[in-house]
Amino acid sequence: MCGVVGIFGRNAVAARLYDALTILQHRGQDSAGITTLDGQRMRSSRGLGLVRDVFGQNAMRGLSGSIGIGHVRYPTAGCDRPDEAQPLYVNAPWGIALGHNGNLINSESIAQELFEQDRRHVNTESDSEVLLNVLAHELSSVSTDGATPDSVFAAVDGVHRRCKGAYATTALIAGVGLLGFRDPHGIRPIVLGKRRTESGDEYILASESVVLDILGFKLVSDLAPAEAVLITLDGEVHRYQSPMAKPHTPCLFEYVYFARPDTMIDDLSIYKTRLRMGEALAKKILREWPDHDIDSVIPIPDTSRTSCLPLAKMLGVKYREGLVKNRYIGRTFIMPGQAERAKSVRRKLNAISLEFRKKNVLLVDDSIVRGTTSRQIIQMAREAGARKVYLASASPPVRHPNVYGIDMPATSELIAAGRSEQEICELIGADRLIYQDLADLEKAVRGKNKKLAGFDSSCFNGEYVTGLQAGYLDQLQQRRADAVKEARRAESPV
Numbered sequence: 001m002c003g004v005v006g007i008f009g010r011n012a013v014a015a016r017l018y019d020a021l022t023i024l025q026h027r028g029q030d031s032a033g034i035t036t037l038d039g040q041r042m043r044s045s046r047g048l049g050l051v052r053d054v055f056g057q058n059a060m061r062g063l064s065g066s067i068g069i070g071h072v073r074y075p076t077a078g079c080d081r082p083d084e085a086q087p088l089y090v091n092a093p094w095g096i097a098l099g100h101n102g103n104l105i106n107s108e109s110i111a112q113e114l115f116e117q118d119r120r121h122v123n124t125e126s127d128s129e130v131l132l133n134v135l136a137h138e139l140s141s142v143s144t145d146g147a148t149p150d151s152v153f154a155a156v157d158g159v160h161r162r163c164k165g166a167y168a169t170t171a172l173i174a175g176v177g178l179l180g181f182r183d184p185h186g187i188r189p190i191v192l193g194k195r196r197t198e199s200g201d202e203y204i205l206a207s208e209s210v211v212l213d214i215l216g217f218k219l220v221s222d223l224a225p226a227e228a229v230l231i232t233l234d235g236e237v238h239r240y241q242s243p244m245a246k247p248h249t250p251c252l253f254e255y256v257y258f259a260r261p262d263t264m265i266d267d268l269s270i271y272k273t274r275l276r277m278g279e280a281l282a283k284k285i286l287r288e289w290p291d292h293d294i295d296s297v298i299p300i301p302d303t304s305r306t307s308c309l310p311l312a313k314m315l316g317v318k319y320r321e322g323l324v325k326n327r328y329i330g331r332t333f334i335m336p337g338q339a340e341r342a343k344s345v346r347r348k349l350n351a352i353s354l355e356f357r358k359k360n361v362l363l364v365d366d367s368i369v370r371g372t373t374s375r376q377i378i379q380m381a382r383e384a385g386a387r388k389v390y391l392a393s394a395s396p397p398v399r400h401p402n403v404y405g406i407d408m409p410a411t412s413e414l415i416a417a418g419r420s421e422q423e424i425c426e427l428i429g430a431d432r433l434i435y436q437d438l439a440d441l442e443k444a445v446r447g448k449n450k451k452l453a454g455f456d457s458s459c460f461n462g463e464y465v466t467g468l469q470a471g472y473l474d475q476l477q478q479r480r481a482d483a484v485k486e487a488r489r490a491e492s493p494v
Helices: 014-023 057-062 107-116 127-142 149-162 210-215 252-258 270-288 305-315 338-348 372-383 421-428 438-446 472-480 482-491
Strands: 002-008 031-038 041-048 067-073 088-090 096-104 165-173 177-182 191-197 200-206 218-222 227-232 237-241 296-299 323-325 349-351 360-365 388-393 432-435
Touching (some): 002 014, 002 096, 014 031, 014 057, 014 067, 014 210, 031 165, 127 149, 127 165, 149 177, 149 227, 149 237, 177 200, 191 210, 200 210, 252 270, 252 438, 270 305, 270 432, 270 438, 296 305, 305 360, 338 349, 338 372, 349 372, 360 372, 372 388, 372 421
Parallel strands (some): 296 360, 360 388, 388 432
Antiparallel strands (some): 002 067, 002 200, 031 041, 088 096, 096 165, 165 177, 177 227, 191 200, 191 218, 227 237, 323 349
16 A cells, blocks of 8 residues: 655645655555656655655755655565665656556566566566556657657556556656556546646645645545546646546545545545444444443544444443554554564553453454454453453455555455454454444445445455456465565565
C-alpha cells in the first residue's frame, strides 16, 4: 500500500508535496520521495523512513520547480531496498518520473518481455519499475513527432493492454507535464483537485481527498476506471477514459482499514461507511445473541473507533476507551517478522485496568489478519481483570491474500485461512468471536452510491476481479512468507 500525490503549481511546490506526504503517511511508513520538474530538469530526493526523516533542509532546498510528484510506501514482497523508494525515473523518452500505488500481478512476465522485446532492463524487483518502463516504451512507440495529449493517452492505453493488476499513478514527463491515471477496474483510489490563484489555476492529484482539504484545493472528481488526466506545462487539463475500462470495483479494504476517516473515496465518506459498518455489526449481534451480557464496548484503536460508537449505542451498552495507543509504532500486520510484530503489540497498546476489572467487555477491531494483535490484546484484557473478553470484527474473516498492493501475509499465515470461526476464537483466546458478514459489509460501504458495480473483496471471498494466472498464489506464498522475507532481509546490503 502506498500514497501518491502530484501538484501542478504556479510557484515552488516542494513544501506542499512534503505536507501532502505527511498527510498520506498512514499509507506508507517505509520510504518517501519527491521529484520536481524545474524547466527541463528533474530534481529528486528519496530514501527509507518517514517523511520527516527523509527530507532535510538541504534536500528540500534542492527540490526547485513548480510541478512535482511525491510518494510514500509500505514495504511489499521484493521491495526492501533504498533504490526501490519512489518516484522512480527513466531518462527516455524525454525523462519520466513515476509514483505508483497498487501491485501488478504479471510483473515478472512483463519484465521478461521488456528485456527481450523492448530492450529495456528492469534493475529491481519492483513492479513499479516495470510499470514505468512499459509507459516509457509505449510513449516512445506512439510519439514519433513529440508528445501530445493524444499520444500520451495512447501510451496509457498501451499500459492498460500490457499491465494487469492495480495502479493509481502519478508521473512527470519532462517537456510535457503532470500525468495521472488509474487501472481499468479502479481498484486503488486517486482524486483530482483544483484551486484558483492570482497567477492561474493549480491542480492536484492525490490518493485521498483529505490532502485536498488541508492544502486548500477543491475536489473536482475521482478518476474513473482507466481514466487518465494530463496537465500540460501551459496549464491545460486534458481528460480521457480508455475504452478498456471495466466495471468499477474498488478495493473494499480501503474503506475497512487503510483510508483516513476524514477522506472521500469514489463519492463515499470513509467516516460514514465505518458508522454503517458498526450499525450492521450491532444488528448481527442483536440477531444472533439477543441475551448478551456485554458490560461495555471498547475499540482497538484507531480505525475501529468510528464503527464502535454506533455499535455500542445500538446494543445499549457503554462505550469506553480502555486501550491507550503509542502513536509512534507502525501498523503491525505489515511489520516484518512475527517476533517483531509480537513485541510491537505490547509496545503499541496498554490497558486501562479500571475499564476491564470484573467486566464482560466486547473489544471491536476493524479486521483480524494474522491474529497476533488480537491474541495479545485479549490476554492484556484478562490481565487487566476482565471477567469475559469477547471480540467483534467490523469485517469478515480474512482468508485470502490481497494481491493488489496490500502486503498481507502468505495464506498460511492468515489466521482465518482454512479455519472455522470457532477454531479462530479458540486460537486467539476469546470467549466469543463475532465477524461481520460480507454482504452486510458491502452494503454498509456502498450506502446510497449505486454507481459502483461492486468491490474487490478478494481478501474475504477469494474472487480476484482481474483474474489470476494458475500458480500465482503459490508464487506469492513463497515471496511473502515470513521466513523468506527474513532470509532476504539478512542478505540485503542495507
